[in-house]
Amino acid sequence: MRRWPAIVVAGICLGTLLAGAAMAPEHLSQPVMDLAYASPSELAPFGADNRGRPLLEYATQGARVVAMPAITAGLLVMLLGIFGGLLRCMASAQANTWIQGLSEVLGALPRMVVILVVALVLPPESRGLMPMAVAWALLSAPGAMDEASAVAGRLGGARFVEALRAHGYTAARIFGYHVVLLNLRPVVVRQGAEVMMQVVFLEIALSYLALAEDQPSFTHPDSLKSWADLLNIGYPSLVLEGVPTQHALWLGLVLVGLIAVMALSVGRAARAR
Amino acid sequence: MKQWWLRPGVRVVAALLLPFAVPAIITALIWALPGDPASIICPPENCGGTEILAKRWGLDQGPVAFFVGWVQDALQGDFRNSWRLQMGVPVAELLWEAVPKTAMLLAVALVPVGIGAVSGSTGVLPRVLDPLLYVVGLVPAVVLGLIAAAMVELSYGVASFEAEGELARLLAGAAVLGLADGAFSGAVTGTRGLVRAEATQRYVGVAVLRGEATLSNMLPNVALALAGQLRARAIHLLSGAVVVEVILRINGLGDLLWGGTLLQDFGVVLAAATGFAVLSSALLLAQALVEVMVALHIRRSPSLGASA
Numbered sequence: 034m035r036r037w038p039a040i041v042v043a044g045i046c047l048g049t050l051l052a053g054a055a056m057a058p059e060h061l062s063q064p065v066m067d068l069a070y071a072s073p074s075e076l077a078p079f080g081a082d083n084r085g086r087p088l089l090e091y092a093t094q095g096a097r098v099v100a101m102p103a104i105t106a107g108l109l110v111m112l113l114g115i116f117g118g119l120l121r122c123m124a125s126a127q128a129n130t131w132i133q134g135l136s137e138v139l140g141a142l143p144r145m146v147v148i149l150v151v152a153l154v155l156p157p158e159s160r161g162l163m164p165m166a167v168a169w170a171l172l173s174a175p176g177a178m179d180e181a182s183a184v185a186g187r188l189g190g191a192r193f194v195e196a197l198r199a200h201g202y203t204a205a206r207i208f209g210y211h212v213v214l215l216n217l218r219p220v221v222v223r224q225g226a227e228v229m230m231q232v233v234f235l236e237i238a239l240s241y242l243a244l245a246e247d248q249p250s251f252t253h254p255d256s257l258k259s260w261a262d263l264l265n266i267g268y269p270s271l272v273l274e275g276v277p278t279q280h281a282l283w284l285g286l287v288l289v290g291l292i293a294v295m296a297l298s299v300g301r302a303a304r305a306r
Numbered sequence: 307m308k309q310w311w312l313r314p315g316v317r318v319v320a321a322l323l324l325p326f327a328v329p330a331i332i333t334a335l336i337w338a339l340p341g342d343p344a345s346i347i348c349p350p351e352n353c354g355g356t357e358i359l360a361k362r363w364g365l366d367q368g369p370v371a372f373f374v375g376w377v378q379d380a381l382q383g384d385f386r387n388s389w390r391l392q393m394g395v396p397v398a399e400l401l402w403e404a405v406p407k408t409a410m411l412l413a414v415a416l417v418p419v420g421i422g423a424v425s426g427s428t429g430v431l432p433r434v435l436d437p438l439l440y441v442v443g444l445v446p447a448v449v450l451g452l453i454a455a456a457m458v459e460l461s462y463g464v465a466s467f468e469a470e471g472e473l474a475r476l477l478a479g480a481a482v483l484g485l486a487d488g489a490f491s492g493a494v495t496g497t498r499g500l501v502r503a504e505a506t507q508r509y510v511g512v513a514v515l516r517g518e519a520t521l522s523n524m525l526p527n528v529a530l531a532l533a534g535q536l537r538a539r540a541i542h543l544l545s546g547a548v549v550v551e552v553i554l555r556i557n558g559l560g561d562l563l564w565g566g567t568l569l570q571d572f573g574v575v576l577a578a579a580t581g582f583a584v585l586s587s588a589l590l591l592a593q594a595l596v597e598v599m600v601a602l603h604i605r606r607s608p609s610l611g612a613s614a
Contacts, residue, residue, distance in 0.1 A: 140538060141324060141590065143545035145560075146582045149567040153575050154335045156346060234446040234487075241448050242552045248568050264452060271456035286449065293444040 039302035046295030053096030060256050061086045061094075070277045080280040082266055088284055095260035095288065098253040099233045102166035107229035109170040110177050114221035115213055117178025121185035122194050122212055129182050136175035144172050148235065152251040162252040165239075166232045173231070177224035184220050185212065222303030230296035237261045237289065260288050310601040314594035321590035328583040329380075329576050330373055336572070337369040347389075347572045363389060363572070376576065385577040390569045391562075397577045400562055405581055408547055408558035411479055412585070415543045416536075418484030422493030423536070427501040431494055439495070443488030447546045450486045451553035454478035458554065467555070479550040483543045496535050504528050526600050526607075533596040537589045544585060559585075 068076055068085030075081075079088035120128040151168045152160070189196070197207045213221075236252045240261035243250040253259060267282020336343045344360035360366040364375060364386075379386060385397035392400065425431045431439075458478050462471040484490055504510065504524045513523040548560035555561075559581045566574030 138320075140541065141320065141586050142328065143541050143548075143582055143586070145545040145548040146563065146579055149548070149563055150332055150335070150575065150579060153567050153570060153572070154332075154339060154346070156339065156341070157349060230444075234448065238446065238448040238549045241452075242549065242564055243568065245552055246565070246568055251567075261448075264448070268452055268456070271452075272459045289446065289449055297444070 036302055039298045043295055043298040043302050046291055046298065049291065050096050050100055050295070053093040054100035057093035057097035057257075058090055061090050061258065072277070073280055079284050082281065083278070088263065088281055091258045091263050091266075091281075092260070092284060092288060094258045095263070098162060098257055098259050099236050102162040102236070103229040103232040105163065106166040106170035106173075106232045107225035109167065110173050110228040111221045111225035113170075113174040114177035114181040114224050115217055118181035118185040118212065118217040118221070119208060120178075121182040121190050122188075122208070123191065129179075129186070132175060132178045132182055136179050139172055139175050144169065147172060148239075152239075155251075160251055162232070162236050165235065165252065169232055169235060170228055173224070173228045177221065177228075180224065181217050181220050184217060188212070188216055219300075219304040223300035226296040226299035226303075229299075230292050233292045234289070237264070241265060260285055263288070310605075311598070314597040314601075317590045317594035317597070321587040321594070324587045324590070325580055325583045326377065329376060329580050332576055332579060333369050333373045333376075347570050380577070380580065386573050388566075389571045389573045391565050391571040391574045397573055400574065401559075401577055401581055404557060404559045404562045404578070405585075407476070407556055408544075408551070408560060408581075409585065411476060411483065411547055411551070411556060411558055412540065412543055414477060414480035415483035415489075415547075416540060418481065418490050419493045419536075419539050419543070422490045423497040423532070426494035426496070426498035429498070433498075436491075436495060439491035440488075442485060443491035445486055447482060447486040447549045448553065450482040451479070451550050454482045455554050472556075475554045475556055479547075479554045479556055482550050482554075483546050487542065487546055489539060489543060489546075493535075493539060497532065500528055500531050500535070526603055529600045530597055533593045537593045540589050541586060544582060 063086075065081075065085035068081045069083055071081035071085065073080040076085075076087060079092060081087055082091070117128075117132055120132070148165050148168060151165055155164055185193075194207055194212070197211055202211070237260050239252050240250040240259035241264055244261060244265045249255050250259060250261075263281045263285030267278045267280075267285055269276040270278045270282060336346060339346055342356065342360065343365045344356040344363065347363075347365075348356065348359060350356050357366070364372050367375075376386070383398055385401060387393075388395045388397055388400065422431075455475075455478075458466050458471065458474050462468075462474060465471050466475065501524065504527060505520065507524075507527075510520050510523060513520060544560075547558060548564055550556070551558040551560040552564050559578055562574060563578035563582070565571070566578055
């Protein structure tokens with residue numbers, strides 16, 4: 034994929050997510066039983082749930098739940114990835130060993146186990162997706178730092194920096210432009226985009242699991258709906274005849290696809306030359 | 307590293323410490339938070355007199371006493387009783403039921419991952435399929451899990467909770483784990499990249515000229531990286547097992563951990579997280595074993611000088 038199409042697709046997906054989050058109402062509309070199970074043609078654009086409430090509100094509230102935590106996690110991983118790459122360029126021979134060691138230690142346990150422990154120990158008033166997103170980002174960061182460090186190593190590390198210094202370049206130009214923008218960018222942006230996507234999928238998974246057990250979610254207050262609610266509303270249409278909620282399932286899947294396409298295109302946009 | 311035994315040695319030490327480190331960290335976290343642990347685990351507005359609960363749960367003696375007592379009991383196979391998930395039921399009973407199911411799920415899920423690794427390294431799957439694999443790998447476990455759950459429910463109906471249905475759910479869960487979140491595509495592309503990079507080494511070309519097989523020459527050199535990749539993928543599968551087990555109603559360790567977290571059953575979470583740590587330790591030990599075997603193989607092989 035060339036750069037511009039990828040940038041346009043990424044921009045559209047990210048813009049849709051942020052616009053949805055900004056448009057999200059504080060609470061769902063009052064039920065209108067006449068519109069129960071309304072299809073998209075009956076209640077534009079996405080139809081209604083079993084109580085006649087528009088699925089558009091589910092979609093926008095779900096975007097609100099995930100938008101900021103996912104973006105924060107992505108940016109955190111990008112920053113730490115850049116830090117890992119720069120550390121390698123600063124002639125810190127031991128840094129790479131430490132990063133690899135940290136990666137091994139943090140990677141020794143399944144991430145979901147750590148996230149659930151974080152969910153357990155968080156006081157009820159501090160619950161939300163943000164702490165889990167930050168925890169997920171911190172668990173993902175050593176891998177990103179390791180990869181960025183490897184890229185910087187292939188570049189020549191400290192010798193590359195010395196060579197550019199010999200040309201009389203300033204530190205800002207060497208590190209900011211040549212190291213980060215030209216060389217680390219593809220790796221750290223892809224890693225950040227992947228973590229963004231993973232955080233969204235984490236939220237959907239945690240909320241769906243809570244719905245499956247008929248319990249409140251760890252990731253958002255009860256007044257908000259997650260994209261997992263769309264999957265939960267739509268799932269019976271797969272296994273029971275006469276439950277007309279396929280449109281909710283499809284909307285949930287399209288939103289999952291939107292996030293995957295966004296991550297893919299952001300990574301491509303950063304990689305393409 | 308200069309000493310060949312250092313790396314596997316560190317892994318063995320890490321594997322031995324991990325099952326103790328996990329409950330220690332969880333215990334420390336509970337006490338590190340503001341407020342008393344009993345109130346954090348069960349807020350007074352829900353549970354009333356937390357002093358009585360703290361005494362019943364052994365939280366009144368401080369973190370060290372709690373941790374030491376818990377470990378001593380756990381080493382004797384007693385993980386104390388469930389606090390809320392199945393109140394009063396010994397957690398050991400829940401664990402003995404859950405661990406084999408998760409281990410089985412993981413073992414079966416490693417089959418597609420192994421197939422992916424072999425087909426990637428041998429070139430059975432051509433590179434033109436990479437975009438397709440990548441797209442399939444983007445599908446999250448929760449979505450594939452829902453599809454698998456629907457298929458099992460449609461095929462078995464009410465009987466899906468009988469022996470045959472349970473097996474079907476386990477196999478469907480393993481297939482989901484093996485495909486979702488890039489497990490299969492990562493195995494294909496990861497091993498292919500590794501093997502192709504190694505195949506460009508000069509010694510492989512020399513081996514070909516000498517009429518030797520490339521795989522047997524490369525294997526000792528790529529085995530360590532392959533073992534590392536496989537362990538990372540197995541841990542990734544364990545992470546996904548939490549989601550898959552709950553959606554497909556498999557009573558495994560992930561399901562137990564989720565139930566404990568949801569109901570703030572600290573006793574169950576402590577034991578289930580330790581169970582995951584034990585599984586992770588087993589993977590660390592397996593990787594250390596591969597490293598030792600490779601090191602011994604290299605030391606037993608004839609040197610270049612002798613063969614010349």
